[in-house]
Amino acid sequence: MLKxxxxxxxxxxxxxxxxxxxxxxxxxxxxxAQGGLGDGSWNDTANAGFKAGLEKTGIxxxxxxxxxxxxxxxxxxxxxxxGGFGLVISLEWIHGEPMEKIAKDYAxxxxxxxxxxxxxxxxxxxxxxxxxxxxxxxxxxALATTDTSIPGINPEPVIGxxxxxxxxxxxKFIVGYIQGAKAINPDIDVKVAYSESFGDPAKxxxxxxxxxxxxxxxxxxxxxxxGIGIIEAAKQAGKYAIGVDxxxxxxxxxxxxxxxxxxxxxxVEDILANYAAGTFPGGEVMDFGLVQNGVGLSDMKHTKxxxxxxYLKKVDELKAGIIAGDIEVWDVSTQGYPDFxx
Numbered sequence: 001m002l003k004x005x006x007x008x009x010x011x012x013x014x015x016x017x018x019x020x021x022x023x024x025x026x027x028x029x030x031x032x033a034q035g036g037l038g039d040g041s042w043n044d045t046a047n048a049g050f051k052a053g054l055e056k057t058g059i060x061x062x063x064x065x066x067x068x069x070x071x072x073x074x075x076x077x078x079x080x081x082x083g084g085f086g087l088v089i090s091l092e093w094i095h096g097e098p099m100e101k102i103a104k105d106y107a108x109x110x111x112x113x114x115x116x117x118x119x120x121x122x123x124x125x126x127x128x129x130x131x132x133x134x135x136x137x138x139x140x141x142a143l144a145t146t147d148t149s150i151p152g153i154n155p156e157p158v159i160g161x162x163x164x165x166x167x168x169x170x171x172k173f174i175v176g177y178i179q180g181a182k183a184i185n186p187d188i189d190v191k192v193a194y195s196e197s198f199g200d201p202a203k204x205x206x207x208x209x210x211x212x213x214x215x216x217x218x219x220x221x222x223x224x225x226x227g228i229g230i231i232e233a234a235k236q237a238g239k240y241a242i243g244v245d246x247x248x249x250x251x252x253x254x255x256x257x258x259x260x261x262x263x264x265x266x267x268v269e270d271i272l273a274n275y276a277a278g279t280f281p282g283g284e285v286m287d288f289g290l291v292q293n294g295v296g297l298s299d300m301k302h303t304k305x306x307x308x309x310x311y312l313k314k315v316d317e318l319k320a321g322i323i324a325g326d327i328e329v330w331d332v333s334t335q336g337y338p339d340f341x342x
Contacts, residue, residue: 025276026086028054028061030268031076033091034164035198035224036065042224042264045246046091046114049265053272061087061272074098081106087275089268090114093169099123110280112271114264115169116333122282126267127333129289131176132322133260134220135329136297136315137242138180140258141218142188143311144240150306152238152255153217160191160211162230164198164223172332173222173244173260175341179330182340183318191216195226204229205236212237218257220244231256240303247298254306259298263288290323 030050032043047063054061064080066072073095080088081102089112090099096116103111103120110122117125141159148155161177163170178190191211195203204226208219212233219234220242221227227244228251234241235252243249243259250256267288274280288294297315304312321327330338 025059026084028059028087028272028275029080029085029089030061030063031080031088031090031092031095032063032065032069033093033198033224034069035226037063039198039225040228040248040251041243041245042262043091045262046089046264046268049268050089050272052265053269056269057272057276059087059272059276061085070094074102077102077111078106081109086110087272087280088112089271091264093167110275110282114267117285120283122280124271124281124283125285126264126271127285127287128262128264128267129287129295129329129331130173130260130262131179131329131331132290133262133295133297134173134176135180135183135322135327136319137220137258137260138177138182138190139184139318140180140297140307140311140315141177141220141242142181142184143314144257144307145188145218146185147308147311149308152240154215156215156217157185157188158191158215159188159218159220160193160208160216161220162204162207162211162223162227163192163194164226165196166194168332170194170222171337171341173220175330175332175338177220178341179338180318183327184314189215195223197226198224200226201229201232205233208233208241209237212239218242220260243298249298249300249302253302257303257307258300261296261298263294266294290319 087110096113096118099113100118103123112124114126145159161174181188208230211219218240221230222244231241231251235255240257243256245262248259
């Protein structure tokens with residue numbers, strides 16, 4: 001039975017004591033997901049937390065990349081365990097099922113999977129409430145999309161979202177975004193497309209431009225490195241993108257409306273701290289949602305002055321409603337697909 005973990009338990013320790021506790025720990029590995037390092041998003045954010053955690057704990061470690069990380073998942077994970085890594089963190093969604101199996105064969109290795117829950121006394125599951133943060137992004141987009149006082153906005157209630165692939169891990173973002181938008185305007189047109197890639201900026205730019213040509217003025221990117229092209233398209237068209245995973249507002253200042261920030265860096269750093277301290281949360285689920293400040297919107301330092309204060313206040317009210325439990329945001333990973341997305 002999976003248990004819910006207390007977040008940042010090891011971080012409560014003095015960081016000065018952690019390296020001493022970590023002295024005899026085997027090294028750690030971070031398996032990089034599709035799109036690779038340099039995506040300016042999920043992988044880069046996680047790797048930043050990984051590097052920070054290694055430095056603070058004194059543990060040795062390195063990221064592992066593969067040209068076909070999805071298909072080679074089982075081989076990569078087995079080689080990491082055979083190679084003496086005591087902690088293996090995978091950022092790749094598709095690795096969840098094989099990890100659950102492999103963990104039984106390597107009982108002395110600590111395993112971490114992101115964005116899903118998996119069984120195993122030596123497996124820790126890290127789950128983010130991407131649907132909650134995406135709900136706020138959708139609400140903000142719906143508020144802004146018909147306000148022609150905002151530069152680059154047309155009067156039509158049309159927005160878009162581009163995912164990397166059609167899968168529950170991506171649709172969790174998309175469904176939350178649609179629900180948030182429809183909470184503001186039930187008749188809004190939310191265009192949905194999939195790039196089938198997390199590392200093709202040129203394709204992302206082409207797809208986003210097509211959405212802008214169809215009347216959208218705001219497009220949410222949930223496509224890793226492909227999203228770099230979506231942001232570039234917004235810049236070129238004088239429209240808006242919404243960034244993902246990390247604060248991407250500075251990639252095109254003034255043309256990234258906001259970013260749905262997902263603190264995977266904090267999660268990875270926390271995992272390393274627990275591993276170093278001998279308190280690895282095996283068999284547990286670590287939740288990072290709005291309540292834990294694990295997801296949320298960026299500070300919008302390049303666009304906040306363009307957006308009416310009433311819109312920002314409404315988003316804050318929705319956030320408070322979600323935290324209080326008054327607003328239930330649909331979670332594809334646990335509830336399946338809602339009727340409004342079928």
